Amino acid sequence: MEFLKWSHQDNIATITISRPPANALSTGLIRELSIVLDEIESNRNLKVIVIHGEGRFFSAGADIKEFTTVASSEDFSKLGKFGQDLFDRMEKFHIPIIAAIHGAALGGGLELAMACHIRLVSETAKLGLPELQLGLIPGFAGTQRLPKYVGVSRAAEMLFTAEPITGVEAVQYGLANHAYPENEVLNQAYILAGKIAKKSHGSLRSAIILLNYAKTEEFYAGSDKEAKLFGEVFMSNDGKEGIQAFIEKREPHFKGE
């Protein structure tokens, strides 16, 4: 593993995102996450997963620099689908997954966190879907999950402004379960994981199956549409300008093309 570490103590597994400086979700990292889930799945003693980021952030989202290597709308849509499928698998995983979020969970980083069953955040963490700042849209089903947690109006404001909310606001909005001072978040995640690990495998698995019934056909139709539009928007001049502006650390100038 190059970008992730995983370990377990007793029946609690920990996945650590370890890709400095921003824990950006490259395709290589997403691939590794899928392998880690395979490994965790094959250990039938494990009962809960805690996922967190090493360094300053949980994750600043998909790797924007890698975007410049993608050549076509279809390939960009495929990248979206790739992340969507993995996050769908996480949401349906047979054991609960807790995201312990500090620093920032932005774009794909928040989409990953939203696919976990429970989110604990630091009070000052930044949570948002800033893709419109890049002239893009979210591509890992964030447009479908965010309104589920915060309601359509707040999701619209977060998407349209591209501005993040704090961990404290995320709890108020229903996006996160609890907020703590940054140095307590991981410890609190383990306390919660310890409580969950005392429950039976069968009832945990059944509860997850049932919670997933809240996901409707529309969720999948919306995710498919998102992947398609993700590719289309990426090929626009404004999409290219937004990505270039991020790389050059300047404001984007969108021309509506």
Ligand SMILES: C/C=C/C(=O)SCCNC(=O)CCNC(=O)[C@H](O)C(C)(C)COP(=O)(O)OP(=O)(O)OC[C@H]1O[C@@H](n2cnc3c(N)ncnc32)[C@H](O)[C@@H]1OP(=O)(O)O
């Ligand atoms: C389907 C999914 C789509 C997506 O997820 S699109 C991506 C959505 N995410 C974003 O737009 C977030 C972009 N990043 C930021 O807004 C900021 O960064 C932070 C708030 C996370 C941190 O800001 P600060 O503390 O000022 O640090 P810094 O100098 O901006 O970043 C440190 C280094 O990390 C790189 N980096 C940050 N985010 C990403 C990313 N998402 N992809 C690739 N690189 C990233 C920067 O460029 C820089 O690198 P260098 O030190 O070489 O200049």
